[in-house]
Amino acid sequence: AQSVSQHNHHVILSEAASLELGCNYSYGGTVNLFWYVQYPGQHLQLLLKYFSGDPLVKGIKGFEAEFIKSKFSFNLRKPSVQWSDTAEYFCAVNKLTGGGNKLTFGTGTQLKVEL
Amino acid sequence: DTEVTQTPKHLVMGMTNKKSLKCEQHMGHRAMYWYKQKAKKPPELMFVYSYEKLSINESVPSRFSPECPNSSLLNLHLHALQPEDSALYLCASSQFGENRPGANVLTFGAGSRLTVL
Numbered sequence: 001a002q003s004v005s006q007h008n009h010h011v012i013l014s015e016a017a018s019l020e021l022g023c024n025y026s027y028g029g030t031v032n033l034f035w036y037v038q039y040p041g042q043h044l045q046l047l048l049k050y051f052s053g054d055p056l057v058k059g060i061k062g063f064e065a066e067f068i069k070s071k072f073s074f075n076l077r078k079p080s081v082q083w084s085d086t087a088e089y090f091c092a093v094n095k096l097t098g099g100g101n102k103l104t105f106g107t108g109t110q111l112k113v114e115l
Numbered sequence: 116d117t118e119v120t121q122t123p124k125h126l127v128m129g130m131t132n133k134k135s136l137k138c139e140q141h142m143g144h145r146a147m148y149w150y151k152q153k154a155k156k157p158p159e160l161m162f163v164y165s166y167e168k169l170s171i172n173e174s175v176p177s178r179f180s181p182e183c184p185n186s187s188l189l190n191l192h193l194h195a196l197q198p199e200d201s202a203l204y205l206c207a208s209s210q211f212g213e214n215r216p217g218a219n220v221l222t223f224g225a226g227s228r229l230t231v232l
Contacts, residue, residue, distance in 0.1 A: 032219060044158070044205070044223040090157055094219055101146060101209055101219045102171060105157035 003027075004093050004106035012112045013081050021076040021109050023091030033074040034092040034103070035065055044090070050074065061085070086113045119224035121206050127230045130196060136227045138189040138206030146212040147189040148221065149181060150205040158205055164189060165212025196231045203228050 003026045013019060025031065035047040048059025055067040065076045074091060091106040119140045128134050138147065146165045150158035163171035164183040178200075180192040189206055207221040 034220070036223075043225040046220060046222075049220060101148075101163065101212070101221070102160060103148075103219075103221055104160070108155075108157050110155075 004091055004104055006089075006091055006106035006109050008109045009107065010110045010112070012114065014114050015083055016080045017113075019076070019078040019081050019085075019111070021089055021091075021111070023074045023076065023106055025072050025074070025091075025093045027093060027095050029095055032094040033065075033067060034094070035059065035063070035074075035076050036090045036092055036105075038088045038090065038108075040087065047076070047089070081111075081113045083113045083115055085111060087111060119206055119208055119222050121204075121224035121227050123227055124225070125228050125230075127232065128193065128196065129232050130198075132196075133192070133194045135193065136191040136204055136206075136229070138191075138224060139187055140208040140222070141187060142208065142210075142222070143186075144208035144210050144222070145186055146209045147183060148207040148209075149189070149191050150207065150223075152203040152205055152226070154202075162191075163212075170212060193229070196229075198231050201229055201231045 005024045007022045033050040036044045037047050038044050047063050048057050048065055050057045050067045058064045063078050065074055067074050089109045089111060092103050094101055094103045122137045148163050149161040151161055152158040160173050161175045162181045167183045167186055178195045182190040203226040205226045206224045209219050209221050
């Protein structure tokens with residue numbers, strides 16, 4: 001069965017610190033990869049996505065992620081976090097099948113950015 | 116219109132009640148989804164409708180009954196729920212039902228928070 005692991009469950013950073021959140025998946029076939037963010041009291045929003053091509057993808061709000069196929073990883077990075085980045089971050093994997101989309105989420109990382 | 120709209124935002128029901136959650140999108144998307152999210156947990160897939168047909172049912176108990184009247188609407192009918200079914204129910208949609216590059220990005224609604232007493 002497909003699984004997605006996020007090893008950092010809670011991260012606390014000061015403003016301007018750099019961020020890296022880990023994401024690993026277990027599925028060996030062709031996958032599409034996503035990072036979603038859920039701000040307090042708000043709905044899930046897409047941060048960035050990887051389908052193919054350049055493994056370094058850039059998303060909204062200065063976030064980027066790197067797909068490393070050999071490591072089954074898709075880590076999220078941001079050089080300098082802001083207080084407004086406080087949110088829950090979910091990595092998600094969609095394996096390409098002939099049927100419907102089956103997006104599987106990781107357990108999430110709660111990020112708190114302190115002033 | 117790039118939104119997925121869910122109603123009601125909050126619902127409290129007893130274990131013997133029958134209620135429904137509704138979801139609507141006007142983006143022309145042909146796949147719609149129900150996810151369940153418990154507090155401090157990731158969303159878990161329940162159902163997928165692709166071109167108005169149920170394509171994925173993740174072994175969800177029959178007390179949850181999905182319905183897709185047309186390509187813009189998705190309902191989740193609730194009957195005889197248990198307190199452990201209390202959760203945030205998320206609806207989502209994507210452009211196509213099958214996996215095409217760039218087409219399987221899910222857009223989520225704000226959710227319906229369900230409390231079962």
